[in-house]
Amino acid sequence: MDSETLKKCSALHPKPAGLALQYGTAGFRTRAEQLDHVVFRMGLLAALRSKAVAATIGVMVTASHNPEEDNGVKLVDPLGEMLHPSWEEYATQLANAEEQELQKAINEICQKEAVNLHKDASVFIGRDTRPSSEKLSQSVIDGILCLGGHYHDYGLVTTPQLHYMVCCQNTQGRYGKATMEGYYKKLSKAFMELIKQSHSSGESQRHLKIDCANGIGALKLSEMKPYFPQEVLIHIYNDGTREKLNHLCGADFVKVQQKPPGGLDMKPNERCCSFDGDADRIVYYYKDEDGHFHLIDGDKIATLISIFLKELLAKVRQNFKMAVVQTAYANGSSTRYLEETVKVPVHCVKTGVKHLHHKAKEFDVGVYFEANGHGTVLFSKAAETKIRQLAKEERDDEKREAAKVLENTIDLINQTVGDAISDMLVIEAILALKGLTVQQWDAIYTDLPNRLLKVQVADRRVIDTTDAERRAVTPPGLQEKIDALVKKYKLSRAFVRPSGTEDVVRIYAEADTQENADALAHEVSLAVYHLAGGKGAPPQL
Numbered sequence: 001m002d003s004e005t006l007k008k009c010s011a012l013h014p015k016p017a018g019l020a021l022q023y024g025t026a027g028f029r030t031r032a033e034q035l036d037h038v039v040f041r042m043g044l045l046a047a048l049r050s051k052a053v054a055a056t057i058g059v060m061v062t063a064s065h066n067p068e069e070d071n072g073v074k075l076v077d078p079l080g081e082m083l084h085p086s087w088e089e090y091a092t093q094l095a096n097a098e099e100q101e102l103q104k105a106i107n108e109i110c111q112k113e114a115v116n117l118h119k120d121a122s123v124f125i126g127r128d129t130r131p132s133s134e135k136l137s138q139s140v141i142d143g144i145l146c147l148g149g150h151y152h153d154y155g156l157v158t159t160p161q162l163h164y165m166v167c168c169q170n171t172q173g174r175y176g177k178a179t180m181e182g183y184y185k186k187l188s189k190a191f192m193e194l195i196k197q198s199h200s201s202g203e204s205q206r207h208l209k210i211d212c213a214n215g216i217g218a219l220k221l222s223e224m225k226p227y228f229p230q231e232v233l234i235h236i237y238n239d240g241t242r243e244k245l246n247h248l249c250g251a252d253f254v255k256v257q258q259k260p261p262g263g264l265d266m267k268p269n270e271r272c273c274s275f276d277g278d279a280d281r282i283v284y285y286y287k288d289e290d291g292h293f294h295l296i297d298g299d300k301i302a303t304l305i306s307i308f309l310k311e312l313l314a315k316v317r318q319n320f321k322m323a324v325v326q327t328a329y330a331n332g333s334s335t336r337y338l339e340e341t342v343k344v345p346v347h348c349v350k351t352g353v354k355h356l357h358h359k360a361k362e363f364d365v366g367v368y369f370e371a372n373g374h375g376t377v378l379f380s381k382a383a384e385t386k387i388r389q390l391a392k393e394e395r396d397d398e399k400r401e402a403a404k405v406l407e408n409t410i411d412l413i414n415q416t417v418g419d420a421i422s423d424m425l426v427i428e429a430i431l432a433l434k435g436l437t438v439q440q441w442d443a444i445y446t447d448l449p450n451r452l453l454k455v456q457v458a459d460r461r462v463i464d465t466t467d468a469e470r471r472a473v474t475p476p477g478l479q480e481k482i483d484a485l486v487k488k489y490k491l492s493r494a495f496v497r498p499s500g501t502e503d504v505v506r507i508y509a510e511a512d513t514q515e516n517a518d519a520l521a522h523e524v525s526l527a528v529y530h531l532a533g534g535k536g537a538p539p540q541l
Helices: 002-011 036-053 084-094 100-114 133-146 159-170 182-193 216-227 251-257 298-316 332-341 353-360 381-393 397-412 420-434 436-440 478-486 514-531
Strands: 028-031 058-060 068-074 124-125 151-155 207-211 232-235 271-276 282-287 292-294 321-328 346-350 365-369 375-379 452-458 464-465 471-474 493-498 502-511
Touching: 002 036, 002 100, 002 133, 002 436, 028 084, 036 058, 036 068, 036 084, 036 100, 036 124, 036 133, 058 133, 058 159, 068 133, 068 159, 124 133, 133 151, 151 159, 151 216, 159 182, 159 420, 182 216, 182 397, 182 420, 207 420, 216 232, 216 420, 251 271, 271 420, 282 298, 282 420, 282 436, 292 436, 298 321, 298 332, 298 365, 298 375, 298 397, 298 420, 298 436, 321 332, 321 353, 321 436, 332 346, 346 353, 353 365, 353 471, 375 381, 375 420, 381 397, 397 420, 452 514, 464 493, 471 478, 471 493, 478 493, 478 514, 493 514, 502 514
Parallel strands: 058 124, 124 151, 207 232, 207 271, 321 346, 321 365
Antiparallel strands: 028 068, 058 068, 271 282, 282 292, 365 375, 452 502, 464 471, 493 502
16 A cells, blocks of 8 residues: 555545544444544545455445434445444544554554455445535545545445345345345335235225435335335325424434424324434334324334244244344333243343344344334344245145245345334234234333433443443442332333443333333432533433
């Protein structure tokens, strides 16, 4: 690598002195105007990673559910999974290196990972609809070209679509065709095969209102509409033509505020769902006859999918190991229902998709969803091969038909990462096949009332946790205080954890009534404020 070329390229994307950022679960995220040097350097890193593993790497420019003024960037590994943890550290080092240290930082990565700079590099790029995304993805390209890499720019895509493209490319097309048309055709074909077998009651079942968070999801769903059968009536709201991205809408807003998004007119018992800004999360909801809002979050989505898969697996009579993976945010009622009624093992891991994904890979069928609506299903190679074989060759009718349904479900699911479009189609197919209304789905179990709060602190690192983030180790005395507060309420639990992206501590509490969940969350937030260096005024009820 020519150090003069690097100097010249880098000078066009100067790093503001003293700015330090951390590559987290969601990659880098901050105000868009602070990101130019970071995305240029992630172009460099993607080229290095590609040379190191001799495969195509993805770079996605998005800040997901953050406000429109923010942006971010994350890398996608060869099989469409998230960047390897050891390379997350390189990402942070590279982003924070001062100009004169950049060459040295690159040399260190090359040395540690035995990167041959003369090898080819191939990078796929995608971006969301933020005003800043196009310019930033151009800076990614500058980084790739600086190290002599090749790139394919997909332009505007959802985050899961880019993950899908990378996986297709690196499996030589076994996973699918690395084009938008390939994605739409694969999903729509599997969906149509599935709903063929449904004896759905009446026309109203097929109507679905979708809040697209004024983001990329609206664009891509509109493109996909011609691929859907006539009976599927999708109504797109918050399509980005009038309002700002994620403003008072989207999956994150609906989940946190526990109310419908703006810009979507809900009539009683209508099935509605929301995507987030880059379409990798989904939540469902409806209003009952009395006008009460009902949220169906990731826990209930995981439960619906698990019931469906468990029934099919029982019919194919193979000894497949199935499990559900959750985080501490999963509602206690969902965990109990899955373990006691569905009789599926449930595992709890640290917050962050990579932890769930990693755990789910241990099973033949691993269902994982975060409560926020991000999730998917993973099938082991062995299970997938066996299911496809049974669908083709099995003589027993019931077994073969169940295997066919499973095969189409595998093709409909985006196994690389949570995908709002794919998850929505899976849910719609299951509801149609089981003849369930949104209310019947919601009634599977009743959520324990809960409350999420956050407390601003001077430094989030003062909080350290254990037991999949369910217990605080530091600061001293905090966990004891939480234990004492929890004892005051029925069916209650609470935990605190530092945010992965900002200096706040997140608090979760659940109890037998909403009043008690709110009171517990508030008392825990005061304990955090006093024991963990709260900033500003103490939390108010």
